[in-house]
Amino acid sequence: MSEQTPADNKNVDDIDVNKATANDNAANESTPNKNNPELKKHTFEAEVAQLLHLVTHSLYSNSDIFVRELVSNASDACDKLRFEATNDDSLYENDGELRIRIAVDENAKTITFTDNGIGMNEADAIENLGTIAKSGTKAFLDKLSESQKQDGQLIGQFGVGFYSGFIVADTISVESRKAGEAADTGVRWVSDGTGSFTVEPINKAERGTAITLHLKEEYSEGEDSYLDRNKIKRLVNKYSDHISLPIQMRKEVWQEDVVDDENDDAPAGGEMVLTDEWETINKASALWTRSASEIEDDEYVDFYKNITYDMDAPLTWTHNRVEGRVQYTQLLYIPKKAPVDLYTREQQHGLKLYVKRVFIMDEAEQLLPMYLRFVKGVIDSADLPLNVSRELLQESRDVKSIRDGNARRILTLLSSLANSEDSDKQEKFAQFYAEFGDVIKEGLGEDMGNQERIAKLLRYATSTQDGLETSFEDYKGRIKEGQKAIYYLTADNLAAAKNSPQLELFKKKGIEVILMTSRVDEWAMNFLTQFDETPLQNIAKGAIDLGDLQDEAEKAEAEKAQETLKPVVDKLKAALGDRAKDVKVSTRLVDSPACLVVGEGELSPQMIQMLKQMGQDVPESKPTLEVNPDHPLIKKLESSEQFDDLAQVIFDQALLADGGQLDDPAAYLKRVNELLMR
Incomplete structure (x- = not known):
């Protein structure tokens, strides 16, 4: 099922192509061949050998890329013709159906890319194919006036794509004729991709360019062979399916063997054969x-x-x-x-x-x-x-x-x-948020320019609403009179958040708190300090200042408790030693005996735990223990004979309630068991 290519009428291997060095003369100097005066050898521009080596060994990560590049160049050539023909319709030469054709010849081990675009004459071939990184397109655009550049926007500007063919081919031959010029002005360009190339004039009736790759052995056999028509189709579909021009290959049909009428037992068979009909293999419409x-x-x-x-x-x-x-x-x-x-x-x-x-x-x-x-x-x-x-x-x-x-x-x-x-649409957003809500939160720290847009998309449960339905805007719409901040709490899950001791004062006063239960929340909230000019405050960090929501009587009672409980606080500090940064009387607790609080800007127990699980070094961070002066356990603590054990148990329970992990669970259980027995 081989297909004849435009270069088959001349054996490229017989052409005298010397492997000149990279320091030979410039590309515009030529040497006639003694056996064929019309065949001229040119050396590539200086250092071309190194550049070609770079193209074939470094620039492209896989060999398939040459299909994309050569199809793209062919498309560029057709776009150039289309543009030039707007001023000179005769350039179409009565053939205005622009196209790209790919032909495979299994016998010759070649693959040919043909277009009926603008084409080249000898000077163009030497200029555009003899110089690395210059396909002629950039020079073509430079000639356009400023008013024309908008019309020429479809014309490509890539230069070295042609040379990607040397990844798979040991020799490339190009036959071309420029649109509007005589048939005898055609040119054949041949090179093995080392140091030189040859050019010679040819008669070429068809306008345009045919590029024939003579495949290397490793690319013409086995799994890596580019002589497989189906493989070429797949590559066109992958890389060039949406080029607006039709990309065509010869159509295959099944042809059955002729049956021998005198021998009915002869096995019937057949094979796929190529026809003269061309079929379009790309969609040609993006x-x-x-x-x-x-x-x-x-x-x-x-x-x-x-x-x-x-x-x-x-x-x-x-x-x-x-x-x-x-x-x-x-x-x-x-x-x-x-x-x-x-x-x-x-x-x-x-x-x-x-x-x-x-x-x-x-x-x-x-x-x-x-x-x-x-x-x-x-x-x-x-x-x-x-x-x-x-x-x-x-x-x-x-x-x-x-x-x-x-x-x-x-x-x-x-x-x-x-x-x-x-x-x-609301249901679609709910679906989106369930799948990608946590990823969107990463944008709070990564995209400061869109931080407000992202913040408006976030949805949370709250101390009064269980579902992920509350936005920051919704929360502000329900804010209590006199409330100066948006309050939130981070926890491992919704149950832990709703039962956190940190919420007790807010529940008592009917203040809604946003509950953040994703592992990314605490990290993300380091970057979002306010929403719509309202500060955001983590109720588990630092002192709680409810402002107008806390009356003078409560403040006076808190100050009195600080003095009354000072002996217990001092003994707790001594008993806990370096486990706690400080011990204070709490103003946020109602039902629980104690809770842990970290300072503004410090890591919470959950964050420390997450970082450790990720194998990261965690800076030393010690929480403050806050105790509830009204809780019976705290009131009886001073007179207890098991003060030190109770102090440790109270601290450990506060740590567990805050989502932290005990350093020594066995010691905690031992203390609890001993207290129970007493």
């Missing part, structure tokens, strides 16, 4: 380039499943064309379910990046902040600062602009769901 009003929801869902391999439909999506200094199209999806590796921050994530509908990167993580790593979709830009291999984005103002634009768009989409009166 979904995201169409107007959103023209696209059905089912099309959006099918496209999402195609690019993510997710069996479920997406939760929601947003499709926009962004205009401004940086112009790009974004099609962003929020999945319905979180992936199993969502909290593995080292796991690859990101958006599919296209440039002019040409696939560039599968997971362009630079286009999304880390806390939005669950978002899937496509970004298509006419121009981005890529490195020479297109595989890594360079950080720049344009990249930052796209990343910030994507973040704002996603947060706006989520806000529209959260604040909608539509029950379906």
